[in-house]
Amino acid sequence: MNDKPADVAARIADELAVCGVKLVASLPDNWLTSVIDAVDRDERFVHIPVNREESAIGLCAGAYMGAMGSAALMGASGFMTVIYAITKINYTYEIPLFLMLTLRGGVGDHHKHHASNSLYLRPVLDAIDLPYRIIEEPGDIASISRCYQHTRTFCRPMAVIFTRDLLRGHRP
Amino acid sequence: MKYLDCFRALARARTDQIVVTSAGNSSQAWWAATRDSEATFYLDASMSLSTMFASGLALARPELKIWSFMGDGAFCMNPGMLMVERRMNLPNLTHFLVSNRAYGATSNAGLPNVGDNDYAAIARAMGLERVFECRALQELERDLPALTAANVAGHTFMVLEVEPFSDAEQKLEQPPFDGPELKYRFGRHIEARTDCDVFGYRL
Numbered sequence: 001m002n003d004k005p006a007d008v009a010a011r012i013a014d015e016l017a018v019c020g021v022k023l024v025a026s027l028p029d030n031w032l033t034s035v036i037d038a039v040d041r042d043e044r045f046v047h048i049p050v051n052r053e054e055s056a057i058g059l060c061a062g063a064y065m066g067a068m069g070s071a072a073l074m075g076a077s078g079f080m081t082v083i084y085a086i087t088k089i090n091y092t093y094e095i096p097l098f099l100m101l102t103l104r105g106g107v108g109d110h111h112k113h114h115a116s117n118s119l120y121l122r123p124v125l126d127a128i129d130l131p132y133r134i135i136e137e138p139g140d141i142a143s144i145s146r147c148y149q150h151t152r153t154f155c156r157p158m159a160v161i162f163t164r165d166l167l168r169g170h171r172p
Numbered sequence: 173m174k175y176l177d178c179f180r181a182l183a184r185a186r187t188d189q190i191v192v193t194s195a196g197n198s199s200q201a202w203w204a205a206t207r208d209s210e211a212t213f214y215l216d217a218s219m220s221l222s223t224m225f226a227s228g229l230a231l232a233r234p235e236l237k238i239w240s241f242m243g244d245g246a247f248c249m250n251p252g253m254l255m256v257e258r259r260m261n262l263p264n265l266t267h268f269l270v271s272n273r274a275y276g277a278t279s280n281a282g283l284p285n286v287g288d289n290d291y292a293a294i295a296r297a298m299g300l301e302r303v304f305e306c307r308a309l310q311e312l313e314r315d316l317p318a319l320t321a322a323n324v325a326g327h328t329f330m331v332l333e334v335e336p337f338s339d340a341e342q343k344l345e346q347p348p349f350d351g352p353e354l355k356y357r358f359g360r361h362i363e364a365r366t367d368c369d370v371f372g373y374r375l
Contacts, residue, residue, distance in 0.1 A: 055252075
């Protein structure tokens with residue numbers, strides 16, 4: 001297997017399946033296209049495209065209370081809209097949540113309008129004490145399972161954050 | 173129809189449904205009508221997400237019937253949720269839109285465009301097929317058998333037009349649970365009703 005976007009996406013899907021994830025709720029980010037396609041085609045998952053990112057937080061919380069593994073997949077900008085939902089639902093009731101985000105505004109992102117994510121994504125995660133791990137290399141994908149299990153052990157959200165180089169290939 | 177009368181009628185008609193309430197008056201009203209401390213998740217700490225929470229639960233546990241309450245204040249914050257509900261179309265989910273035409277949790281503060289909002293029409297426009305509207309107790313009691321019928325195709329959306337809470341009703345007790353206690357009480361009930369393992373260990 002090489003590290004083309006489709007192969008990376010397939011490895012991410014495999015890792016999610018290993019965790020026991022069944023429900024994947026997503027809103028697209030252009031970098032995530034391959035991952036969303038992989039999950040959508042894969043019969044191991046129920047993929048629910050949502051109208052806004054907060055809906056994904058609600059769906060995953062409810063799935064947890066029904067003993068179904070889940071993941072919320074969204075871009076960095078989408079994550080910035082869900083602070084209320086996470087702090088109210090997941091923190092108040094101590095409901096685990098596994099998030100998969102993009103490191104928008106990071107090195108290699110050529111979209112100037114992600115300057116806000118460059119400045120504030122990680123500070124916001126830190127501000128709400130939401131642990132995260134950045135996934136930069138294909139070899140890091142295996143840590144998804146450990147991060148997912150961390151959410152279940154400590155009844156809290158955790159995020160893995162994918163870089164552009166991982167999802168789309170290295171760009172000068 | 174009076175808000176509490178409506179909820180008491182629903183409580184009488186309830187058989188084994190799991191209930192999810194919302195921020196706003198629905199938690200107070202359901203607690204007043206039932207004192208249910210196990211089979212109801214009082215999702216007070218959420219605006220507009222009770223039916224998404226209920227949808228996740230209904231997807232995970234198709235053997236359970238789920239009722240979910242949401243005020244029209246919450247609904248107006250995220251009406252696109254109906255697109256997701258329509259796509260999921262879960263036959264074991266009923267979405268009750270409790271329309272008091274106000275932000276009930278904030279002392280009945282004004283809701284935008286309140287006179288013209290047609291929630292049933294919004295639902296139908298998004299493709300929902302099982303849409304009910306009730307403005308009086310008699311209508312509710314008439315529709316309840318159809319509402320609770322088994323083996324329906326697709327999920328159900330019911331608009332309950334109710335009067336806002338009175339000043340005295342605003343003082344009704346809130347469900348008294350801390351978040352984690354509610355999670356465990358509810359989760360253990362789900363485990364007891366099914367063969368699932370919510371928390372990774374069973375008592």
